[in-house]
Amino acid sequence: GAGVSQSPSNKVTEKGKDVELRCDPISGHTALYWYRQSLGQGLEFLIYFQGNSAPDKSGLPSDRFSAERTGGSVSTLTIQRTQQEDSAVYLCASSLGTSGTDTQYFGPGTRLTVL
């Protein structure tokens, strides 16, 4: 497809369960970012991948959060033992590179609700 896609669009889970969120970036984009948007909050950076470099995980809120990017393309964000405070919209973005002029293109997000 032409844009960034994410799946699922909505996910409802029970507290304590693990969830996996998927991001398909734009083909050819070397950089991929995950953000979290909670109600009433701005976007919170979680992690970014750039090519074959080690990812910047500095925004991950706890060790229950992890992410992988396989083959430099698709990325999966995994949240283990979900908590109610994990409820948010998880946004993925990709860009051609990581220069300041490289536009980050955002996917539609996955809305996660933890009951």
Place this chain on the structure above:
Amino acid sequence: GEDVEQSLFLSVREGDSSVINCTYTDSSSTYLYWYKQEPGAGLQLLTYIFSNMDMKQDQRLTVLLNKKDKHLSLRIADTQTGDSAIYFCAERTGNNRKLIWGLGTSLAVNP
């Protein structure tokens, strides 16, 4: 620390100009961005300005940057109902790849 602040709401009449303001704290900001988020849609980059610029104009959009006061504004001329959305200000500092975001300004355009 890094912080980006915006007013949360703005209401204008159709045809008027809208001015959305943003302040940031990090003096090492290199790029500042304005993104638009419409209901049910993803974030869309509207425009950006490099920190050594004072102004950037793109059709109906004018971005003004006052680096001394760490103040950024987005002016939308001839505001239309289709401009109703949440507008986010974001900054990138130094060699940091991640963006620091404001909470967003919800723009309501009244006919």
